[in-house]
Amino acid sequence: MADFGGDTDLEAFRGEAKTWLEANFPPALKGKSSLGTAEVRVNDPDLAKWRKAMGEKGWGTPTWPKEYGGGGLSPQQARVLLQEMTRIGAFNPLMFGMGVTMIGPTIMDYGTEAQKQKHLPPIVRGEVQWCVGYSEPNAGSDLASLQTKAVDNGDGWTINGQKTWTSGAQYSDWCGCLVRTDPSAKKHEGISFMLIDMHQPGIETRPIALIAGASPFCETFFTDAKAPRDALLGQLNVGWTVGKRLLQHERASQTGASTGGRPPPPVSDIAKQYVGLDEQGRIADADLRTRVVKHQMDAKVHGLTLARAMAEAKGNNSPGNAASVLKNSATHVAQTRAELTLEIMGHQGLGWEGADFKPEELETVRGWLFGKAMSIYGGSSEIQNNIVSKRILGLPDTTQSA
Numbered sequence: 001m002a003d004f005g006g007d008t009d010l011e012a013f014r015g016e017a018k019t020w021l022e023a024n025f026p027p028a029l030k031g032k033s034s035l036g037t038a039e040v041r042v043n044d045p046d047l048a049k050w051r052k053a054m055g056e057k058g059w060g061t062p063t064w065p066k067e068y069g070g071g072g073l074s075p076q077q078a079r080v081l082l083q084e085m086t087r088i089g090a091f092n093p094l095m096f097g098m099g100v101t102m103i104g105p106t107i108m109d110y111g112t113e114a115q116k117q118k119h120l121p122p123i124v125r126g127e128v129q130w131c132v133g134y135s136e137p138n139a140g141s142d143l144a145s146l147q148t149k150a151v152d153n154g155d156g157w158t159i160n161g162q163k164t165w166t167s168g169a170q171y172s173d174w175c176g177c178l179v180r181t182d183p184s185a186k187k188h189e190g191i192s193f194m195l196i197d198m199h200q201p202g203i204e205t206r207p208i209a210l211i212a213g214a215s216p217f218c219e220t221f222f223t224d225a226k227a228p229r230d231a232l233l234g235q236l237n238v239g240w241t242v243g244k245r246l247l248q249h250e251r252a253s254q255t256g257a258s259t260g261g262r263p264p265p266p267v268s269d270i271a272k273q274y275v276g277l278d279e280q281g282r283i284a285d286a287d288l289r290t291r292v293v294k295h296q297m298d299a300k301v302h303g304l305t306l307a308r309a310m311a312e313a314k315g316n317n318s319p320g321n322a323a324s325v326l327k328n329s330a331t332h333v334a335q336t337r338a339e340l341t342l343e344i345m346g347h348q349g350l351g352w353e354g355a356d357f358k359p360e361e362l363e364t365v366r367g368w369l370f371g372k373a374m375s376i377y378g379g380s381s382e383i384q385n386n387i388v389s390k391r392i393l394g395l396p397d398t399t400q401s402a
Contacts, residue, residue: 030089055125060094069124097129133177150179169218193239
């Protein structure tokens with residue numbers, strides 16, 4: 001591929017991307033981005049074809065190095081690719097599980113060359129799914145209190161314990177897991193990060209049903225599960241640093257970056273459809289109009305801040321501050337949009353099933369319910385506020401935390 005640098009070269013790349021997408025994206029998948037992010041085992045030949053094409057091209061991980069199968073694109077080229085995908089209603093079929101958004105980037109940060117060669121290419125090709133084993137029944141927000149143990153058995157590690165809220169564990173091939181390897185050390189200092197094969201008899205997953213009608217989370221039980229010696233990612237007993245870096249990648253993935261597909265309609269358009277217009281062509285309800293405008297301003301500010309943070313983070317592998325700020329910002333924007341949309345649709349936004357409701361109306365109530373979790377998963381809003389106040393603003397710690 002040519003070296004696309006300036007504006008002229010970017011337009012040349014746009015032409016290449018447009019041609020390739022039109023030749024390889026199955027038209028039957030147009031606008032169906034949920035297929036790429038839901039259960040990976042979807043029995044859909046078009047989805048399988050699209051996943052294979054994107055994996056072989058490396059464009060499912062567009063900015064990852066070519067040596068591991070990635071696209072090797074610059075951030076500017078990746079944005080052009082996303083624009084062209086959005087234009088035709090395409091989506092990234094590899095954005096399921098945690099491999100592309102969390103585990104892969106963390107392996108690139110801390111993995112040995114052997115670990116990178118083993119784990120990154122299958123992620124790029126969409127051949128494996130990853131989950132993350134962090135939270136436990138007695139270690140949620142206070143994650144460093146985790147008690148799942150990995151004991152050196154001479155040949156490798158024996159793992160015993162329980163994780164909860166393990167997203168996609170029932171479909172996953174591998175788990176990036178925080179385990180306690182030194183019970184005698186201070187709680188932050190005796191933790192290691194392990195790459196664990198989920199296909200073994202010592203691991204059991206139990207899906208947790210949610211009010212939104214899906215079961216994306218699991219309880220995960222480890223009973224004498226095994227991992228080889230080279231399953232350790234990073235240094236022994238320094239897993240807390242690796243784990244924090246993965247959370248930075250997770251929070252960055254939750255701050256609003258699109259993976260393609262058709263963007264949702266502006267809230268203002270939904271309001272004009274359901275509430276109606278005044279004589280000047282504006283949303284008829286003046287109070288609602290004000291709140292919609294404020295929401296759109298917040299969304300614009302969040303998007304601009306996200307773009308700036310991504311530019312500042314280029315080439316910087318150390319945990320930064322922006323992800324903690326943007327996580328709460330993204331949550332606020334998404335939950336406000338959901339609340340406004342539900343209010344605008346009225347009783348039409350509260351349907352669960354039936355011919356009286358349009359598909360987008362049924363999706364609205366499910367999205368509203370699931371969106372409540374945004375202020376909890378990936379680090380609760382309260383935890384993020386503590387991080388911002390103490391570690392970014394330097395305010396005094398008035399809590400009783402150890």
